[in-house]
Amino acid sequence: MTITRFAPSPTGYLHIGGLRTALYSYLWAKKNGGKFLLRIEDTDLKRNSIEATKAIENAFEWVGLKHDEKIVYQSQRFDIYKKYIQQLLDEDKAYYCYMSKEELDKLRESQMAKKQRPRYDNRYRDFSGTIPKDIKPVIRIKTPIGKTIEFDDGIKGKISVKVDDVMDDFIIARSDMSPTYNFVVAIDDALMGITDVIRGDDHLSNTPKQIVVYNALGFKLPNFYHVPMILNPSGKKLSKRDGAMDVMEYKNMGYMPEALLNFLVRLGWSYGDQEIFSMDEMLSLFDPHDINKSASAYNSEKLQWLNAHYIKNAPTKRIIKDLEFFELKIIDHDQKELLVDALKSRAKTLKEFALMAKSILFDPTEYDQKAIKKFLNEDSLQILQNFTKFLKSLNKTPHLPIEFEEIVKEFLQKNELKMKQLAQPLRIAMVGSAVSPSVYDVMSIIKLENIIKRVEKLLMEHQ
RNA sequence: GGCCCGUUCGUCUAGCGGUUAGGACUCCGGCCUCUCACGCCGGCAACAGGGGUUCGAGUCCCCUACGGGUCACCA
Numbered sequence: 075m076t077i078t079r080f081a082p083s084p085t086g087y088l089h090i091g092g093l094r095t096a097l098y099s100y101l102w103a104k105k106n107g108g109k110f111l112l113r114i115e116d117t118d119l120k121r122n123s124i125e126a127t128k129a130i131e132n133a134f135e136w137v138g139l140k141h142d143e144k145i146v147y148q149s150q151r152f153d154i155y156k157k158y159i160q161q162l163l164d165e166d167k168a169y170y171c172y173m174s175k176e177e178l179d180k181l182r183e184s185q186m187a188k189k190q191r192p193r194y195d196n197r198y199r200d201f202s203g204t205i206p207k208d209i210k211p212v213i214r215i216k217t218p219i220g221k222t223i224e225f226d227d228g229i230k231g232k233i234s235v236k237v238d239d240v241m242d243d244f245i246i247a248r249s250d251m252s253p254t255y256n257f258v259v260a261i262d263d264a265l266m267g268i269t270d271v272i273r274g275d276d277h278l279s280n281t282p283k284q285i286v287v288y289n290a291l292g293f294k295l296p297n298f299y300h301v302p303m304i305l306n307p308s309g310k311k312l313s314k315r316d317g318a319m320d321v322m323e324y325k326n327m328g329y330m331p332e333a334l335l336n337f338l339v340r341l342g343w344s345y346g347d348q349e350i351f352s353m354d355e356m357l358s359l360f361d362p363h364d365i366n367k368s369a370s371a372y373n374s375e376k377l378q379w380l381n382a383h384y385i386k387n388a389p390t391k392r393i394i395k396d397l398e399f400f401e402l403k404i405i406d407h408d409q410k411e412l413l414v415d416a417l418k419s420r421a422k423t424l425k426e427f428a429l430m431a432k433s434i435l436f437d438p439t440e441y442d443q444k445a446i447k448k449f450l451n452e453d454s455l456q457i458l459q460n461f462t463k464f465l466k467s468l469n470k471t472p473h474l475p476i477e478f479e480e481i482v483k484e485f486l487q488k489n490e491l492k493m494k495q496l497a498q499p500l501r502i503a504m505v506g507s508a509v510s511p512s513v514y515d516v517m518s519i520i521k522l523e524n525i526i527k528r529v530e531k532l533l534m535e536h537q
Numbered sequence: 538g539g540c541c542c543g544u545u546c547g548u549c550u551a552g553c554g555g556u557u558a559g560g561a562c563u564c565c566g567g568c569c570u571c572u573c574a575c576g577c578c579g580g581c582a583a584c585a586g587g588g589g590u591u592c593g594a595g596u597c598c599c600c601u602a603c604g605g606g607u608c609a610c611c612a
């Protein structure tokens with residue numbers, strides 16, 4: 075069975091880079107009928123937050139990624155880590171190091187001065203001298219000096235590093251005996267039965283260290299996949315300054331989770347020329363081996379295009395529900411279908427959608443001055459005047475767009491006018507600007523009495 | 538600086554020794570049209586540079602340049 079995991083440290087919100095690796099992990103597990111687990115990496119007791127964990131869960135819920143089983147908290151597993159530390163000590167695969175932090179700093183400084191790579195000099199490995207008093211020791215693992223560590227990354231291919239180049243006998247337990255990251259990650263991944271580790275590129279250099287731990291403990295290695303980073307539009311590392319890092323921010327901006335997921339899955343991965351992927355398609359087509367080797371820049375225009383696509387194709391009921399988040403309730407409106415259909419191909423975000431809907435539903439509070447200047451003059455005001463008279467004289471009440479179209483045509487014919495001469499002035503009267511869906515649709519949505527009311531209001535203010 | 542990774546249109550990418558180097562977003566034309574969108578049609582635009590290997594290289598190898606990651610008693 076394929077078991078993957080997402081293992082964030084609870085330092086803040088879930089950002090889009092994290093969501094992408096989570097998505098990849100989720101897809102790969104689910105595609106293979108496996109499990110996707112969530113683990114919170116909170117070994118650093120100093121900074122830790124429940125809110126951050128909650129934020130991650132909320133974001134997962136919004137996009138619809140469900141993790142299997144209970145969330146694993148590393149802070150609750152210290153007993154387990156302690157056991158393995160003791161095991162390594164007993165087997166002489168780890169040892170106490172009595173070098174103080176100050177000493178270590180000094181060593182590092184002198185190495186830097188000599189342009190050497192700062193590293194611990196293994197002075198307490200196989201130490202037989204007298205042990206310094208008054209020093210709370212740390213525990214270090216014995217790394218396989220002189221060896222080469224090789225592994226086959228599912229994305230990058232063969233990776234091979236010399237142990238002496240990339241690590242010293244690194245610390246697995248701090249002087250307060252709390253375990254460190256590279257140690258616990260290996261243990262947890264092994265114990266949780268993780269078969270495929272999909273994570274950010276920035277962890278690539280941690281992997282050899284974790285392999286050392288796996289080997290020391292006799293655990294079987296998982297498959298590793300190191301996903302290249304997401305860059306900002308100018309090709310630099312994505313940071314908070316780029317804005318919209320928090321996944322939930324996308325909800326506020328009116329993006330649909332499907333669009334975000336589709337955007338993210340295509341950022342660094344592709345399947346031929348296909349751009350649109352439903353969750354089912356992602357599930358059947360995704361394979362981490364096809365992920366690109368190079369970093370990709372975040373490009374919000376594509377996301378916007380995808381969002382527009384998903385809005386266009388979403389069921390009306392769904393849109394109506396989503397619009398409530400933007401304080402628009404149209405569930406009881408008798409022309410809600412027409413309204414939503416008219417706007418579906420026009421709005422790029424749900425936020426924009428709500429704004430457009432409101433501009434139709436509610437009487438205009440102000441008019442676009444450019445539009446006024448361009449389309450309102452003596453002639454057009456006269457036409458509007460005549461049009462309201464005509465509307466009032468009707469002996470039946472039109473409802474459907476087609477019915478409004480008929481009466482408009484009748485009016486135009488009687489007065490020997492072209493649609494162009496009526497459409498824009500009427501549009502301005504109804505919604506306050508020169509842009510809106512078809513006037514017939516708008517008329518049908520706001521109804522006869524409101525058309526007359528809005529036209530008369532405009533006439534009054536411009537006479 | 539050491540180590541590791543990367544480099545195809547502005548951006549996301551297809552390509553897996555022989556292609557007029559394809560698609561998508563953006564942008565620019567055109568059609569449709571009551572405006573704006575949508576849709577449809579068309580256009581601009583790329584193999585980082587240099588050496589090899591080969592009959593033939595975007596594809597394989599080496600070097601250079603550039604970009605990124607990482608070098609903690611953080612995760």
